[in-house]
Amino acid sequence: MKKFMLLCAIVFTSFSMAQSNVVPLDKMSQKDLAIRKVKDLDKILDLNEEQEKKLIALYSEKNMMARKPRSVQEAKSKRITVTAKLKAILTPQQYEKLIKSSGVEEKKAEIPKERY
Structure with missing residues (x-):
C-alpha cells in the first residue's frame, strides 16, 4: 500500500510540474x-530568415493594433x-498557399457599400 501511495504521489507531482511551464496566451x-x-x-510556408523577421514585426504591430479600441471603418x-x-513580404506562391491552408477565400480589399 505504501508503494502504491508513493507511486501515486510521484505521478501526480510530475503532471503538475509539466503543466506549470505553460504560459497562458x-x-x-x-x-x-x-x-x-x-x-x-x-x-506551412517554409519561410526564409528575412521573411520571418519581417513577419514578426508585422504581427507584433498587428497585435498592438488589435488591442486598441477603434471603429469598424x-x-x-x-x-x-x-x-x-x-502580400509584399511573401512570394506569390507562399501567399496562395497561405490562403488555401487558412480555408478562407481572399476577400477583395474594397470597403463594402452600405445598403439602404
Whole structure:
C-alpha cells in the first residue's frame, strides 16, 4: 500500500510540474505571440530568415493594433494595410498557399457599400 501511495504521489507531482511551464496566451507579450504565429506559418510556408523577421514585426504591430479600441471603418482599413504588407513580404506562391491552408477565400480589399 505504501508503494502504491508513493507511486501515486510521484505521478501526480510530475503532471503538475509539466503543466506549470505553460504560459497562458493573455500573459504572453506581443512579440511572443508574433513569434508563435510565425513559427506556425514557417511550418506551412517554409519561410526564409528575412521573411520571418519581417513577419514578426508585422504581427507584433498587428497585435498592438488589435488591442486598441477603434471603429469598424478603421478596423477594415487596418486589415487592408496588414494584408497588403503580408502580400509584399511573401512570394506569390507562399501567399496562395497561405490562403488555401487558412480555408478562407481572399476577400477583395474594397470597403463594402452600405445598403439602404
